[in-house]
Amino acid sequence: MNMADYCIRLYKDSDYDTVRDLFAKGSMECTPVAFYHTFSLPRFWLFMLVVFLIPLLTIGSITLSILTVTLTLVRIWFCTRDIMLSYIQHSLSNDMLDIHKYYLQRDGYCYWVAESAGEVVGMVAAEPSSNTAGEKHVVLRRLSVAKSHRGKGIGKVLCRTVIDFARERGCSAVILETTSAQIDAQRLYEKMGFRCFRTFYASELTAKLIEFIIMLYQYDIPTGSENLYPKPLPVCRTEALLL
Numbered sequence: 001m002n003m004a005d006y007c008i009r010l011y012k013d014s015d016y017d018t019v020r021d022l023f024a025k026g027s028m029e030c031t032p033v034a035f036y037h038t039f040s041l042p043r044f045w046l047f048m049l050v051v052f053l054i055p056l057l058t059i060g061s062i063t064l065s066i067l068t069v070t071l072t073l074v075r076i077w078f079c080t081r082d083i084m085l086s087y088i089q090h091s092l093s094n095d096m097l098d099i100h101k102y103y104l105q106r107d108g109y110c111y112w113v114a115e116s117a118g119e120v121v122g123m124v125a126a127e128p129s130s131n132t133a134g135e136k137h138v139v140l141r142r143l144s145v146a147k148s149h150r151g152k153g154i155g156k157v158l159c160r161t162v163i164d165f166a167r168e169r170g171c172s173a174v175i176l177e178t179t180s181a182q183i184d185a186q187r188l189y190e191k192m193g194f195r196c197f198r199t200f201y202a203s204e205l206t207a208k209l210i211e212f213i214i215m216l217y218q219y220d221i222p223t224g225s226e227n228l229y230p231k232p233l234p235v236c237r238t239e240a241l242l243l
Helices: 013-030 032-040 043-058 062-092 098-104 156-170 183-192 206-210
Strands: 007-010 112-117 118-130 136-145 173-179 195-201 212-219
Touching: 007 156, 013 032, 013 062, 013 098, 013 118, 032 062, 032 206, 043 062, 062 206, 098 112, 098 118, 112 156, 112 212, 118 156, 118 195, 136 156, 156 173, 156 183, 156 195, 173 183, 183 212
Parallel strands: 136 173
Antiparallel strands: 007 112, 112 118, 118 136, 173 212, 195 212
């Protein structure tokens, strides 16, 4: 896909339903990724072994043990899904409730969409950071590209749009938050030169069991003649911290 095949423009009110739907669908894609990741965790298998053995040793029923394991897996699936649903519901009722007012009527905020053949196929937002100890940072938010248009460089251009926005405002860095389940997003950010500088578990009780980790990334904006989009920095160690 060439740049001529799509354009990056400011959000319009007519994009409202499409943008919210694109965000929700993209976020929900993390549910199966996060769920199946649990099968690679030793502590998950230890937990499931305990779940299996308790009915077997107390009642002597292998059928009940199998049923208990099955119900536990179903419960973990729904808990994993609920983590994403809670995030989506909070976002849709917060900054995405009135996108124009939140992002386009406030200084330091902005919202763009990628349009192809008259259809919105991607989006990204920017807002000033409130936790940078006086440094001017921009937060990259709501990056999402329609599944049918991925792998065409749209996500990279949307990232660069926010980086350019931050640079033009004299900011020193762009920061963002993603999750361990958003593997494609992590790869994109790291290719763009973002580095992971902190990780911690989501607040839900299930998060530690399924290792659902929040990851914070930062892109330091080059100054002078430095390359604006440098080679990727080394990937951070994921040290899960509890808040």
